[in-house]
Amino acid sequence: MKAWQALADWTGIVGLGVVAIGLLVGAALTGWTAVPLSLMATGLALVVVWGLTHRKEVSLFLGLRSTQTNANILVAAAAMAVILVLLNVVAVRYDLRLDLTEEGLFTLSPQTRQLVQGLAQPMKVWVVTTAPDPNLREQLERYRRLNPERFQFEFVDPNRDPLTVQRLQVTQNNTLVVESGNNRQQLPQPPAPELESKLTPVLAKVVNRGEVVAYFVQGHGEVSLEAREGTPTLAQAVAALGQEGYRVEPLNLVQSQIPEGADVLVLAGPQRALFPGEVEKLQDYLAKGGRLLLLIGPRVDAGLDPLLEEWGVVLGDDFIIEVSSVSQLLGTGPAVALVTTYGDHPITAPLAEQRLMTLFPLARSVDTEVREGIQATPLLRTSPQSWGETSPNLEAGPLQFDPDQDKPGPLTLGVALTRQVKGDQKTSESQEGPTEARLVVIGNVNFALDGNLRQQGNRDLFLNTLNWLTERTEQISIRPKSITDRRLAVTGQNFRWLVLGSTVLLPLVALGSGAVLWWQRR
Template sequence: MSNMKTITKNRQYLEYLFLLGPILCIMGLVAQYVSGTRSLIPLTLLITGIVIIILWLFIGSAARKFWGRRSTQVSTNAIVATLAVLGILALINFLAVRHAVRLDLTENQLFTLSPQSQQVVKSLQQPVKLWVFESNQNPANRELLENYRRSSSQFSFDFVDPELKPGVAQQFGVKSAGEVYVESGKKRQLVQNLQPGDSLSEAKVTNGITQIFSDRQAKIYFLQGHGERPLDSVQGGISQAISRLQDQNFTAQPLNLAQKSAIPTDAAAVVVAGAKRALFPGEVNALKNYLSGGGSLLIMVDPKTDLKLDSLLQEWGVKLDNRLAVDASGKGRLVGLGAATAVVTQYSQHPITKDFGNDISFYPLSRPIEITPVKGIEQTPLLITDNQSWAESNSEGEQLEFNADSDRQGPLTLGVALAKTNSTPSATQANQDTTSSRLVVLGNSEFMTNGLFEQQLNGDVFLNSVSWLSKQDQQVLSIRPKEAKNRRINLTPQLGQLLTWTALLIIPLIGFTTAGMMWWRRR
């Protein structure tokens, strides 16, 4: 009898050992969490506790009684089924991560790259990286670039805050946040200049990738032989402008029309930068023929200079005023210059200047431009001074004062962009877009010289003018922007009030009435 009591008592002690299992498991987990590493002691405690729990579940008498209950069996089946479902979901999630498939169910495929973009990215043979220099990341921009990266392992991108990483921004020559560059090897090219709230353009990104692999660099010819601004780094030279052109995949070449009777057929644009002496009639005719054949020309003429280009400019409705542009607003003091420096903060909505906002560009000793409408020519003033400016006829005087009899009150136009469609393209310009000619006339050339080029928007005026003239604004690929269709329901005020009362009063009243009727029937 005493032996039976002893055996029963020992079984009770063994069953109490079950509590040791959970305690050891908790000790092992806590020790591993505190140590932060998977050491031997926490692992031993955890395994020992699990073993004790398993032994109790299968050999203990209380366990046998526990497992013999019907409620326990039903609960066990439910737990096993739940664990099986969780295991299946975990497996599906694992396979989805390893083999991701994205479905764009929007009507216009708003979150899917166009077939042209997919083809360009999938055909990449070497790494390409897109650099977005912006302080506040736009989630839409990241999602677009993620689509590019999913299409090819050769594509990557990085968002850089110019203020936090000024060294990287300096390598790319970034002047302000929002500039986007594409890079491959040693080649870099500006893709887009984002304004606050703007989104990346798929067309510009894709065409930037296409152009950076293009073997053909657009050639910009600078007219020489008439005292033009030198292309090297001497005083008054434009070497900084030439360097930035090369960064944007342009090639700058000197052009002397006294040695060549016509503009080279591979010219993307011709620049006349601050010539001091008149052009010969044959040179003027060469420029006229070039324009009539679909060419592009940038003319920058300083005051007190007669280049004998009046016949050419007259055909486009442009006349250079011989007076000096004077700015009495005091804005010139911001850049350490006087009233003879015209400061511009007003620009037109043209591809050259549409992103300038109210930022500053300035033009020391510039001349105004007069525009007369000409049929078939689109004329757009680019640089416009404010009301406190005027065209001074007596620039030799000791003081610059407005004279209503001889001076012209502002605002003044200091730059104009012109475009004309040609009906009879010239065969000599086979490499040009012969359906249109483009001309930009600026009443100043000093703004783009070394030292002034990098200040404010001066360099952007020149670079954007060259890009527009070379027709870089015409994308290689035509990718239509994707827009969500308007699915909004336009309600009349009466219908809006009806829906409001229905949601706030009628539907709740129906619910309460139904509940009250059910309660009354069950009484």
């Protein structure tokens, strides 16, 4: 009892009170200045004085069982507080996050990381909105952490800062403005999960400035560039190129010459042979350092023999058949070539690194022969369980490998070729232009068609190919993924069964189980 009376001595109580006041003032009011530190020092001095003058009572108090129990509780609570503080410090410093979404929507793609980390000059994203979205702020913060020195963002309220909104030339609320130097691009504010897929292409446009023109050769039954109901088109591929900073234009080689500003030509799925004069134009274009992409499907004679012979490219007269276990697992069918093995080339390096698969419905093999001055690199290789079917009629019977006629796998269905440009073949204005011609030949066009383009790594393969041809190596990467629409379609009858099961059947099951248990235990 005397020990408890000693603890009530005013010296110790006042000392503890002064320490508490110092902590409160320093943490909530003035910060850790001289005033709170002086209060804490004074309080600790009073507590020490109380302890020195009441050593016997303190010893008696510490020997009580209740004191030891309470001390253990206090130590455990203090240890837990220290652990929580350390965990928060580690979380703030290292920002470790786990993305459990199927598409990795909250993990920045390799293209975004490569683009932001490689910024050569400061870039700022302005978010003009009257109601800032915290999720959007968090997503932009991910961008900023990649390059804090050169990437910044700021939310602007048009009602509070109309001058900034006027300078940015924004006329609508919920608008994002990407600004770098004298370049500026606007886009409507997307939902936070879709920010990367919408924002990163705009960042690429601002960084790369000028527009690249891609001409698609037309007039021989090539795949249409515009969406048409019931017909496979390249509309999605054209839209993807637009996001990459390309301007797509059709080109008829019979009616016009190849424009001087043509950065790349694409011949996508011709069904009829080109005229000899058209092929000569393509050859002259390559001789001057041009860039050409050929997407030629099976059993099609595009009339390109002189060009292919010059470059040492041989298009196989076959259909690639795939019967690997992966094909059976995916259920794609034997006529869809699956590629998981890639050549050592900048186009396919990101695909190999991310272990992405590419799919090619109805493809043909592509081989190469040695030509002086031409360097050829295989891009796409099928599995050993594939072969090149040479039978003219695939529907005549079951598909079986014929060692006497068919080509055994693995097969190459895409190659990239380069050739140095001779000085006397350059035009007078292009002495400082391309130093080498580039050609990519893929024995398939279906992989780039609407629907197929978004399968696995098909889109990245197509865009990386164009970026390599035009020497936009900074954009060769794996692009952000979009949200997969997974809606559950429920018919009227299914909805009635759902309501009946949740409101009637489940309660009856619960009541019946309870009644059985009661009957067994009574």
